[in-house]
Each structure stands twice: as C-alpha cells, then as structure tokens.
Amino acid sequence: MSEPSPTACFAQTYAEARRKFVVAASNAGLPVDSVLHPGGGRFGEPLALDVVRDGPASAGRLLVVSSGCHGVEGFGGSGVQVALLGDAAVREAAHAAGVALLHLHALNPHGFSWWRRVTEDGVDLNRNFHDFTQPLPANNAYDPLAALLLPPTWPPAVDNETRLFSYAAEHGERAFQQAVSGGQYRHPQGLFYGGHAPTWSHRTLRSLLRQHGSACRHLAWIDLHTGLGPSGHGEKILACREDAETRERAGRWWGDDVTSIYDGSSTSAPLSGLIWQAAYEECPQARYTGITLEYGTVPALDVLAALRADHWMHLHPHPHPQAAAAQRASIQRRMRDAFYADTDDWKARVVAQGIQAVRQAIDGLGRDGD
Numbered sequence: 001m002s003e004p005s006p007t008a009c010f011a012q013t014y015a016e017a018r019r020k021f022v023v024a025a026s027n028a029g030l031p032v033d034s035v036l037h038p039g040g041g042r043f044g045e046p047l048a049l050d051v052v053r054d055g056p057a058s059a060g061r062l063l064v065v066s067s068g069c070h071g072v073e074g075f076g077g078s079g080v081q082v083a084l085l086g087d088a089a090v091r092e093a094a095h096a097a098g099v100a101l102l103h104l105h106a107l108n109p110h111g112f113s114w115w116r117r118v119t120e121d122g123v124d125l126n127r128n129f130h131d132f133t134q135p136l137p138a139n140n141a142y143d144p145l146a147a148l149l150l151p152p153t154w155p156p157a158v159d160n161e162t163r164l165f166s167y168a169a170e171h172g173e174r175a176f177q178q179a180v181s182g183g184q185y186r187h188p189q190g191l192f193y194g195g196h197a198p199t200w201s202h203r204t205l206r207s208l209l210r211q212h213g214s215a216c217r218h219l220a221w222i223d224l225h226t227g228l229g230p231s232g233h234g235e236k237i238l239a240c241r242e243d244a245e246t247r248e249r250a251g252r253w254w255g256d257d258v259t260s261i262y263d264g265s266s267t268s269a270p271l272s273g274l275i276w277q278a279a280y281e282e283c284p285q286a287r288y289t290g291i292t293l294e295y296g297t298v299p300a301l302d303v304l305a306a307l308r309a310d311h312w313m314h315l316h317p318h319p320h321p322q323a324a325a326a327q328r329a330s331i332q333r334r335m336r337d338a339f340y341a342d343t344d345d346w347k348a349r350v351v352a353q354g355i356q357a358v359r360q361a362i363d364g365l366g367r368d369g370d
Contacts, residue, residue, distance in 0.1 A: 004086045006351040007344050010079035014106070014113035015045040017078040021105045024085035025052045035204050039120050041113035048109055049204055053212060054091060055100025061365040062216040062286075063094070064209075065358060066104040067224045069125050069201075069275060071111015071118065075340035076295055077224030078112075079347060080354035081105055090358060097366030101358075102212050107275075108201045115336045116310060119199045127183035127194030127273040128202050136194070137272045139186075141179035146187045149180065154312045154327075174269070180304070183272040189315055191307055194273045206278050213283035218368065220253075220361045221279055221290035224354065226339045227303050229267045229296035232346045234353035235259055237266045239276040239290040249289050253364030254357060258291065268294065289364070293357055295350050297341045306331075306338035 004024075011017035025032050030052050037047035055062075065084065067077025081103050084090055094101050106112045110120040119125055130136060148164040151157065156164075168176035183194045198206075213219055221239065229235045238260045240246050250258050259266035279288045297303070309331045317324065 003088070004083065006079070006083060006348040009082035009086070009351060010075065010342075010347050012342075013043070014041060014047075014074070014109065015043065017075065017112070018048070018050065018106065020082050021050060021052075021078060021085070021103075024082045025103075028054070028085050028091065030054055030085070035208070037109050037200065039110055041109075042115070043113075045113065047106075047113055049107060049201070049208075050105040051208060051212075052085070052103040052105070053100060054085075054103070055094065057212075058215055059098060059100035060215070060217045061097070061099040062102060062213055062219050063099050063358070063361050063365060064102045064104060064219070064221040065224070066107055066221070068106035068108050068112045069223060070225060070227075070339075071108045072115045072335055072339045073117070073224075073226045074106050074108070074112040075336070076226040076350050078105060080224055080351055083351045084355065084358060087355060090355060090362070093359065094362050097362050099362050099365045100216075104205070104208065107205060115332050117307060117335075117339070118193070119201055121195060121199050122188060122193060122314075123195035123199050124183065124192050125199060125201050126275050127192055127271065128199055129273045129275050129277045130194065132197055136185040136196070137183065139179065139182055139184040139272075141175070142182075142184040142190070143186065145179060146190050149191055149308055150189070150312050150315060152316070154309060154316070156308075174264075177300075178269040181271070182269050189311065191311055202278075205275070206282050209278055209282035213279075213286060216283065216286050218365055219279060219283050219286035219288045220365055221276060221288070222354075222357055222361060223275065223290070223292045224295075225292055226295045226297050228294050228300070231296045231298065231341055232349040233296045234350065234357070235267060235294045235296070236357065237261065237268055237292040237294055239274070239292045240288055241280070246289060249364070249368065250291060253289065254291060254360050268292075291357070293354060295353075297346075298338055303338045306334045310335045
C-alpha cells in the first residue's frame with residue numbers, strides 16, 4: 001500500500017482527524033484502544049483519547065508520539081501521526097531496532113473538537129502536572145495583567161492595549177512572555193491557567209503511561225505542538241530534566257539545534273507544571289529522553305490575540321444573538337488559524353520534520369539501549 005501524501009493526512013475537524021487516525025491504524029493492521037471522554041464534541045461527536053501501540057508489550061524501548069495536548073494544536077500533530085502510521089519504512093525501522101511506537105491521539109480531545117487550547121475545565125494541560133497537595137507556584141507578574149488580557153469588551157479599547165503592552169516596553173518582551181504564558185494558578189478563567197486538580201486528560205495520560213511503559217527500560221517521547229516560532233519550522237525543545245547526561249543524549253539523537261527553556265535558547269518561556277514530568281513519575285525504571293516538537297504558525301502577537309479573544313468569548317456572551325453568532329464564528333476560526341496553517345507547504349514541512357524526529361529517536365533508542 002502506498003504512503004498517503006502529506007496533505008491527505010490532515011483534517012478540517014476533530015471528527016475527521018480521528019477518522020483518519022483510526023483508518024490509518026486499521027490499514028497498518030493495528031488495533032485502536034479508545035479511552036472515551038465524558039463530554040461531547042462541538043458537533044455532538046464522541047470524544048476520546050485514541051491509543052495505538054505498534055510493538056510488543058514486552059519491548060524494552062518505547063517511543064511515545066502524542067498530539068493535541070493543547071486541543072486545537074492537534075490538527076498539526078494528528079497529521080504527523082497519520083503519516084507515521086502509513087510510513088512502512090519508519091515502522092520497519094522501529095521493529096528492527098526493538099522499539100515499540102505508542103501513538104496517543106488527542107490528549108485533550110475537548111479542546112481539539114471545540115477549537116480551544118484548554119481542556120473542558122478551562123485548564124492548560126501543559127501547566128497541570130503538579131502535586132496538588134503542595135503549594136502551587138506563584139506567578140505574581142500575571143496578576144496586574146489579568147484584567148487587561150481579558151477586558152470587558154472585544155476588540156479591546158485602545159487604552160487597554162496601550163496599558164497592556166506598556167508592560168512589555170517597560171520589562172522587555174521576554175519578561176512579558178514569561179508573565180503571560182509561564183503558567184498561573186490564581187485566575188481560573190484566565191490564560192495559561194494550570195488548575196487546582198488533575199484534569200481528565202492528566203489522569204488518563206498517567207494511566208496510559210503506567211499501562212504501556214511499565215516494561216520499558218528506555219523511554220522516549222515526542223510531544224507535537226504548534227503556535228510558536230517561524231511558520232513551518234519545528235523547534236526541538238528539550239522536554240526532560242536539564243542534567244548534563246540527558247541534554248547530551250538529546251543533542252546526540254536530535255542534533256545540536258535542540259533548544260531549552262532553561263537556558264533561554266527556546267522560543268518558549270520557562271513553564272511550570274509540564275506534562276513530561278509524568279514520564280519520570282509513572283515510569284521510574286526507565287531512562288527517559290524527550291522533546292516537544294513545536295511548529296510555528298503565525299506571529300506570536302497574533303497567537304496571543306487569538307487566545308485572548310477565545311477566552312473573552314467564553315467570559316462575555318454578547319447581548320445581541322445575531323452579532324454574537326458572527327463574532328463567535330470569527331473568533332473560533334481565528335483560533336484554528338493561529339494553531340493550524342492550512343496550506344500544502346506547511347503540512348508537507350510538518351510531516352517531513354515529524355518523520356525525521358521519529359527516525360532520529362528510533363536510531364537513538366536502538367543505539368543507546370541495552
């Protein structure tokens with residue numbers, strides 16, 4: 001069977017993306033294990049975190065590939081996963097190296113379906129991995145920006161934007177990015193809210209890591225994201241502990257261009273409550289190495305504007321139904337466009353870099369494994 005073209009791997013809705021993933025798994029002769037979400041989708045469709053394992057349960061080397069941590073970002077990641085399932089050469093290379101591939105499709109299916117970045121709880125899943133019996137991190141810099149980021153009206157008044165971006169002018173763009181996106185735990189309706197308890201997606205992911213990772217000695221993870229950096233470029237951001245041995249190993253596998261939130265080389269600010277921490281906690285017997293593969297889409301301020309509009313829409317229903325419907329549709333489309341560049345060139349570049357990163361991880365696991 002011929003491999004699908006890159007553009008054919010992508011979808012226009014969550015339901016279509018899920019169908020393509022399931023069909024690709026079926027064509028590869030692989031079963032799909034679906035963990036059903038308790039909520040419903042935007043068009044009434046069922047939601048699920050779909051799991052495909054390509055390799056024996058006893059494999060000592062496991063490579064996880066995940067999509068949709070941030071909901072709407074799943075359009076890009078799902079396309080990569082569909083392409084990987086249809087790539088016989090990649091699958092054969094994994095089998096030959098003794099590497100089992102574990103695809104986790106739509107970690108946050110609610111956000112994927114509803115074109116939101118957050119979960120059904122309004123939580124940023126990649127800020128939600130904390131021990132909630134302990135005090136949560138304080139992001140004091142977010143507090144004075146909270147009301148400015150989500151003003152009473154949309155579009156925001158000129159004075160509101162002047163006050164908001166004066167912070168960036170005074171403190172610098174990097175400090176502004178850190179304040180807004182680093183993660184906050186005091187404003188449940190605000191941006192990048194990390195929650196006060198594990199979400200459904202958090203709990204489900206931990207269970208799947210325990211189920212599929214208990215036998216492995218070497219664990220790698222590529223978590224697919226979109227929305228930061230130059231359009232179509234996949235930045236390889238270290239998604240594991242910043243010790244010298246792990247950093248060296250990640251660079252040896254994926255190249256010298258692996259970046260880090262810890263040393264300022266990444267387009268991402270330092271973040272709290274990161275998802276990859278679960279790998280250490282649920283698979284403590286394994287040596288773990290991981291990256292976030294972050295594909296750029298549109299300029300950062302456009303992404304921020306889309307996020308602000310989306311959160312505002314869920315805070316402020318419009319008093320005029322017809323105007324509200326038009327505004328809602330515009331805001332929703334802006335969200336999808338901010339995280340999914342629906343062009344053939346972007347899709348081809350995303351797939352090519354995703355396949356390359358997976359091949360590199362397979363080679364690395366095969367070389368470095370016992």
